[in-house]
Amino acid sequence: MSVTIKDVAKRAGVSPSTVSRVLSNNSRISRETSQKVRDVMEELGYHPNMTAKSLVSKTTSSICVILPKPAEELFLNLFFMELIRGIVTQANRSGYDVLISSGGSEKEEVEAVSRLLNGKRVDGAILLYSRKEDPVVDFLQQNGHPFVLIGRSEKYPDILSVDNDNIQAAYDATKHLISLGHQRIGFVSGPPNHIVSRDRLKGYTNALKEAGLEMRKDWIVEGEFLQESGYRAMSFFMNLPERPTALVVMDDLVSLGVLRGLHELGYRVPDDLCIVSFNNISIAELSTPPISSMDIGIYNLGYTAAQALIQSIQHDGDRQFQKRHIIPHRLVIRESSIFTPPKSS
Structure with missing residues (x-):
């Protein structure tokens, strides 16, 4: 015979309605009571009928x-x-x-x-x-x-x-490169219709403007959040008559493409080009060289x-x-x- 909600309530010493509220994660039920009811459910092997629960509560969880x-x-x-x-x-x-x-x-x-x-x-x-x-x-x-x-x-x-705060984050990343002495700083952006791309571009330009540095359109490249975008950006940047000495890159995966493109062209990081990226995923630390990255949680x-x-x-x-x-x-x-x-x- 299957265990019912009444069996759980009786064993836990609470009302059936309290058990229902625990199942619905109702914030009015104390943590102690909730844990007590869940312990009894596990002890008795009780599994709620989610279809019936949805019909009653009008929610799907x-x-x-x-x-x-x-x-x-x-x-x-x-x-x-x-x-x-x-x-x-x-x-x-x-x-x-x-x-x-x-x-x-x-x-x-x-x-x-x-x-x-x-x-x-x-x-x-x-x-x-x-x-x-x-x-x-x-x-x-x-x-x-x-x-x-x-x-x-x-x-x-x-x-x-x-x-x-993507404006501030990109500002901080750019200021870090400025503090190292870089005056020619490029930006590898994401899709232009994404708000995060626009906000980080604004933070980058704010930092350059504050430092009195030139912002050149040919030092800004847009792409997708893919390694291939970074790879293509390097073919463009490193063929410019006057190229950047540092880059702010929208995404760590894009930065891997930057590294690959630089390696194939015979350039080294950080000797020929410094990079600061975003997201701080595991590949940023494991890449060669390890990539400075903005941890955004x-x-x-x-x-x-x-x-x-x-x-x-x-x-x-x-x-x-x-x-x-x-x-x-x-x-x-x-x-x-x-x-x-x-x-x-």
């Missing part, structure tokens, strides 16, 4: 993660894997499952989100990116679905979001995003929550940016 397109390229970048690890960890601790969805186009992304949320398969969504014009954000906002954006929205500044970005979304879902607007969460950054200096160049004449 599931959230979805919307991947940027193209999804197959995303899995080449450890940044997104660490982000998802933070999301899944917090979701599991809160009793939520995580579904992953993507689309080959913006239209397909909207259709996928609509199926999941309008079909009551998930309770909310996390977007791993922020674009200048984003039909997915428009759909979620206009239909009142719970969601959190990793990044920020210029169109909807008051939506729930988790981000870094990737795991915490994902963890905080899941935490904020689940709080929003569970309280359904009955409490005011902090809307914008900023994760701190710190520069990890390694061999790629320790060389001090001679002063320009």
Whole structure:
């Protein structure tokens, strides 16, 4: 005979409604009571009927993660894997499952989100990116679905979001290179329609302007968050009549492409070119040479995003929550940016 919710309540010395609230991760139940009930559930081998629970509570205890397109390229970048690890960890601790969805186009992304949320398969969504014009954000906002954006929205500044201060982070990275004596500093950017690319470009230009240094358009190259973008950037930069002596690079994976391109052209880091990158994923430390990188707390970005979304879902607007969460950054200096160049004449 299967164990029922009443059996758990009787053994734990609480009411069946308290057991239900524990299963729903209700914040009104104390941590001690919740742990006591869960211990009894494990002891008795009780497994809740999630279909029945969903019908009663009108929730699914599931959230979805919307991947940027193209999804197959995303899995080449450890940044997104660490982000998802933070999301899944917090979701599991809160009793939520995580579904992953993507689309080959913006239209397909909207259709996928609509199926999941309008079909009551998930309770909310996390977007791993922020674009200048984003039909997915428009759909979620206009239909009142719970969601959190990793990044920020210029169109909807008051939506729930988790981000870094990317302007300040890029300013700090550029100032580090300036402090080493560099006066010709280039920038390898990401896709121009991504807000993070625009913000980091602004931080870079702010630092140059403050130092009275020239910002040249031919020292700024745009690309994707892929190794190949860094490789192509080097073919361009190192063929300029006057090339940069240092680079701020949008992403560690892109920096690997920079290193590969420089090696094939016969240049060395940091002797011929210094590099500061972003994200501080494991490959930054393991590359040759190790790359100086801005640690933006990737795991915490994902963890905080899941935490904020689940709080929003569970309280359904009955409490005011902090809307914008900023994760701190710190520069990890390694061999790629320790060389001090001679002063320009």
